[in-house]
Amino acid sequence: MRDNFLTRTWNWIDNRIGFSDYIVPLMVHLVPDNARWWYIFGSATLCAFVVQVLTGISLAMSYVPGGENTYESLVYITNTAPLGSLVRGMHYYGASAMVMLAVIHMVQVYMHATYKYPREMNWMSGVVLLFVVLGMAFTGQLLRWDANGVWSVTVAAEMAGRTPIIGPTLAHFILGGETVGGSTITRFFAMHVFIMPALIFAGIGLHMLLIMRHGISEMPDVNEPVDPETYKEEYEKRIHKTGVPFWPDAMWRDMIFSTIIVVVILGCSLFLGPPALDPPPNPSSINANPLPDWYFLWYFAVLSLLPPQLETWVILGVPVLGFLGLFFLPMISNKGHRAPSKRPWAGFTVIFGFVAFLVLTIYGYKKPWSPDFGVKELPASIVGTDQGPLAEGAKLMHIKGCLYCHDIGGYGGHRGPELTEIGKLLTRDDLIIRINNGGHNMPAFASSISDQELQLIVDFLLTRGVMHEDNSETTSTP
Amino acid sequence: MNTEQPQSDQPCCQQQQRRTFLTRLSVGLSALIGLIITLPGIGFVLAPVFRKPKQQWRTVGKLEDFKEGGFVLVQYEDPSPVVWSGVTAKAGAWIRRISDSEFIAFSINCRHLGCPVRWVEDPRLFMCPCHGGVYYEDGTVAAGPPPEPLDRLQVRVRDGKVEIETAPTPLTLTKLT
């Protein structure tokens, strides 16, 4: 009786909304049976997006997008609001997951050359989505409106400011004025919460529509290169012979992987917590150490390592050319082999890209080009003594900031060459000239150092690498 | 979906003209609606780009508070704070008293990509924490990637008070020559 009532109610609803007519055919559309675990990344990206939407809406209930109160609301969400820290953490790790999965999905599609005929637009819409997701990641980092947020937006405005002719207009558009201020964060809030999610929803809609239109591609086969003349017909024939319904024959794999992703996001948030807040967003505070979130560290490293003449062109060129190159990839080659074994350069490109990303990210994290403001004085074990002129020279190395950039025995920054063995390499005159006049990427110290201080420093440096050997000689000679 | 065309008694070209007209009308009106909806919004969003706030003189301390010697950090309010800005409306400068009445001040923004430079007293250098930019005490570049010297700010002394003139965040521009 009850069953009957439920069935009748459902039938009524189904009849009116057309679930069986419109949605069921989409769910059971035929997909190749050989793809198995390769195709789980796209749906997992979508799942991460759902995490972002839900946690984002929750955060927006308490987040105050305006000036100083923004920071206070973040502190409230993190420290006071029930489950606030958990939700903020999930939003943070969800963002990382979404960026990572979107890239993995794209690499998989690239390696299998799924972007070839007739799925060129699937790829193009995916590239647009990827860039919007990166935009979300960047604006999201800024919504964590602390000292790091203020300086990240300043750096972004300065980068945009390098654009010829319209640079200042772009920079002032980003800042919401001529300086960072109360109007800055509200702009990014609108972009992060309204504009970009709307673009992502629209992009996902188009992406899905195209998947339905052209079908899920099969695994690449060396014996079946893509020929636009015959591809569609043959695909239809094959899929009707060997395909399986997406629901439930293929979808369970997506569900298992998505479950893992959601559990990992939750676990990270529970055990690692949301990223710590820096000091408040005061644009006049100099005690900041601006660093982008991990997905942009590689770009940060690139900007530090480039020769200055190239810099502006890379700042502006990497995003634009990167987008255009990826977007138009299917236009360069939309037929022929899909199998990775027949496209070795594709594998090299991915490996090269991955290694470059990894190396640059590590570099960006270590920041060897930055002065190390927190460096400690050289200990007596390194100096060789704790009194007399040598110890004074070593002390001056710290006071005069030499150690910010030069490492001696593991103490000091890495901006300039290591000086642990410098006594073996340079003479007294060389050292004096170098310190007084400066040199490649080193300031001249002539005006900020007295003759006596210079002598003490040089005397100390001349013992580096030399004294150690002397010591060992002394100890080995009875 | 029903996409069948209704039969009509009108002669075919007359009907065709009518359809062309109605298509154009709908497209035209859609464009008009679009303009009416978006233009005020676009103007609103772009306004801060074109509004050039009048720069202001801000007091940063009493004359006797500044001793001759190294640079000190001062904070003041930017020229056009909105009421909810709070601490985000602050701007910073490095200022040094050179003589009795003479001062020199620099914006704290590095000319490479805008990070906040720090004055390091003993070597008498400004250092940037981002990509290793270094400047001498006169603001000229000593090392690293900054393409230009630190931005000078105007300072004056009025009624025993030291004042700095606010300025936009200095941008390093690309000249096409």
Ligand code: FES
């Ligand atoms: S922002 Fe100062 S060196 Fe790059």
